[in-house]
Amino acid sequence: MTSLERVVRPAAWAEPPAPLRFVLDAWTITEGELRKLRHDPTELLTRAVQPLLWLLVFGQVMAQTRAIPTGNLGYIDFLAPGILAQSALFSAIFFGIAVIWERDLGVLHKYLVSPASRSALVTGKALAGGLRSLVQAAMVYALALVMGVHLQLDPLSLVGVCLVVVLGSAAFATFSLVIACLVRTRERFMGIGQILTMPLFFASSAIYPIAIMPGWLQVIAHVNPLTYQVDALRGLMIQGSTESFPLALDFGVLAFTTVVLIAIAARLYPRLAQ
Amino acid sequence: MPPAISTHELTRRFDELIAVDALSLDVQPGEVFGLLGPNGAGKTTTIKMLITLLPPSGGEATVAGHDIRREPRLVRRSIGYVPQLLSSDGALTARENLMTSARLYHLPGSERRARIDEALEFMGLETSADRLVRTFSGGMIRRLEIAQAMLHRPEVLFLDEPTVGLDPTARKAVWEHIRGLRQAEGTTILLTTHYMDEAAELCGRVGFMHLGKLVALGTPAELAAEAGPGKDLDDAFTYFTGSGLSETGEQGGQYRDVARTRRTARRLG
Numbered sequence: 001m002t003s004l005e006r007v008v009r010p011a012a013w014a015e016p017p018a019p020l021r022f023v024l025d026a027w028t029i030t031e032g033e034l035r036k037l038r039h040d041p042t043e044l045l046t047r048a049v050q051p052l053l054w055l056l057v058f059g060q061v062m063a064q065t066r067a068i069p070t071g072n073l074g075y076i077d078f079l080a081p082g083i084l085a086q087s088a089l090f091s092a093i094f095f096g097i098a099v100i101w102e103r104d105l106g107v108l109h110k111y112l113v114s115p116a117s118r119s120a121l122v123t124g125k126a127l128a129g130g131l132r133s134l135v136q137a138a139m140v141y142a143l144a145l146v147m148g149v150h151l152q153l154d155p156l157s158l159v160g161v162c163l164v165v166v167l168g169s170a171a172f173a174t175f176s177l178v179i180a181c182l183v184r185t186r187e188r189f190m191g192i193g194q195i196l197t198m199p200l201f202f203a204s205s206a207i208y209p210i211a212i213m214p215g216w217l218q219v220i221a222h223v224n225p226l227t228y229q230v231d232a233l234r235g236l237m238i239q240g241s242t243e244s245f246p247l248a249l250d251f252g253v254l255a256f257t258t259v260v261l262i263a264i265a266a267r268l269y270p271r272l273a274q
Numbered sequence: 275m276p277p278a279i280s281t282h283e284l285t286r287r288f289d290e291l292i293a294v295d296a297l298s299l300d301v302q303p304g305e306v307f308g309l310l311g312p313n314g315a316g317k318t319t320t321i322k323m324l325i326t327l328l329p330p331s332g333g334e335a336t337v338a339g340h341d342i343r344r345e346p347r348l349v350r351r352s353i354g355y356v357p358q359l360l361s362s363d364g365a366l367t368a369r370e371n372l373m374t375s376a377r378l379y380h381l382p383g384s385e386r387r388a389r390i391d392e393a394l395e396f397m398g399l400e401t402s403a404d405r406l407v408r409t410f411s412g413g414m415i416r417r418l419e420i421a422q423a424m425l426h427r428p429e430v431l432f433l434d435e436p437t438v439g440l441d442p443t444a445r446k447a448v449w450e451h452i453r454g455l456r457q458a459e460g461t462t463i464l465l466t467t468h469y470m471d472e473a474a475e476l477c478g479r480v481g482f483m484h485l486g487k488l489v490a491l492g493t494p495a496e497l498a499a500e501a502g503p504g505k506d507l508d509d510a511f512t513y514f515t516g517s518g519l520s521e522t523g524e525q526g527g528q529y530r531d532v533a534r535t536r537r538t539a540r541r542l543g
Contacts, residue, residue, distance in 0.1 A: 013382050021380070028377040036365040039406060106359025110422070113325050114378040115350045273327045 029124025082206030096180030129173025181268035354423030364408030413444025
């Protein structure tokens with residue numbers, strides 16, 4: 001092929017430059033996902049039941065035993081951020097099932113033949129996964145207030161909490177997407193999802209401090225992104241608490257994890273449609 | 275004018291199996307071309323390579339003048355695709371589905387609304403625009419999908435079994451819309467189908483594929499004549515692909531594929 005003399009029909013309109021295109025495309029995907037939630041919010045609401053049980057039942061009982069050394073914090077105060085992180089994790093980790101569903105239907109193919117870059121598509125999904133967890137955060141906050149948890153309610157802390165929740169959930173939603181791309185069927189995905197959530201949860205500082213863990217578990221806890229999410233949340237949410245790690249490190253770990261996972265997912269995503 | 279689709283020895287292997295075997299084919303601009311053949315003949319694999327969803331194992335192809343390997347994004351900008359499966363999102367309304375496409379193709383904001391309204395009207399979906407697609411009938415979904423695939427006025431439209439699972443009335447309606455599009459936009463269309471009457475009705479030229487190879491190429495009338503005097507395209511199908519009911523060599527006969535096709539058919543029906 002030498003010269004292209006043909007009439008170029010579709011390029012009749014100008015395209016935005018590549019970086020802007022990335023942002024616009026990702027947001028298009030995110031917005032679509034949020035619209036779906038608005039059309040049918042049942043899943044979100046049912047997902048809110050579990051954290052309530054953890055706080056009301058598990059939290060109250062464990063608080064009575066005074067078995068877990070939580071320093072100057074009451075156990076419920078210590079637990080609330082952990083349960084927020086947990087509920088966000090449990091809902092994000094099954095995010096991938098929707099992607100397998102889209103692949104089985106054929107909707108996925110539609111997105112993959114659009115000119116949007118794969119990384120923009122994945123980023124849009126990740127952000128949607130992150131934003132949905134804000135609903136759970138609101139639920140946990142409402143209950144925590146009723147239960148008398150000593151929450152920090154200044155705007156700066158609240159904004160910080162929102163950022164951590166969105167970032168953490170985006171990371172785990174993308175993790176879920178990576179797994180979906182690898183296992184490809186709903187049945188296998190459900191199995192693996194179940195297997196993954198518990199270790200992530202128990203090998204973190206969500207319901208007990210890292211200090212009381214056996215040495216080998218402490219090592220795992222230190223490479224578990226959930227630990228850093230819980231740490232940041234604890235510092236931002238609860239009056240009188242201190243983080244184990246600098247807040248910047250918490251954010252850094254979560255952001256790094258998200259970016260790496262998005263890069264991996266963007267490579268694997270097209271394989272779903274082959 | 276250069277061809278709208280041009281392939282040269284295009285090949286795709288899956289492990290041992292050669293799904294598409296050195297396919298060389300030119301489709302001219304404005305043509306409606308039908309790719310026919312039994313399940314597992316390589317039709318869908320061919321389409322998937324041309325729309326950049328599946329990398330070829332060998333050979334070359336251009337779509338709308340763009341190389342499918344080196345310029346996948348330019349290919350994607352120039353094409354529309356309606357998969358065999360469902361592609362409109364059931365959890366969104368028709369208008370939201372169209373809006374998503376309009377935005378992913380970066381149609382100018384000022385034109386989006388007008389084009390979406392126009393597309394809804396052309397496909398006869400104005401009154402259902404704000405209903406969730408999951409409440410649509412099969413024919414309506416197909417029409418919406420075609421509208422969605424055409425929103426950015428692609429040069430080449432790929433339709434993979436556009437009328438599978440539809441009742442005769444809905445099929446006729448989809449045919450009308452495909453013909454209308456070609457007339458109004460001059461779009462080049464490549465479609466696959468199992469229905470020979472559909473191919474004879476819509477396509478200027480058809481190609482028969484069998485075991486990954488292109489075994490016959492011509493107008494429906496030419497190919498029917500080759501099969502023998504007084505024969506039709508159905509006879510030509512059997513003549514060229516020799517496919518009675520064989521138990522081997524049918525990749526499409528796998529349980530998973532059958533389940534999927536039936537599921538799609540049920541949802542559309």
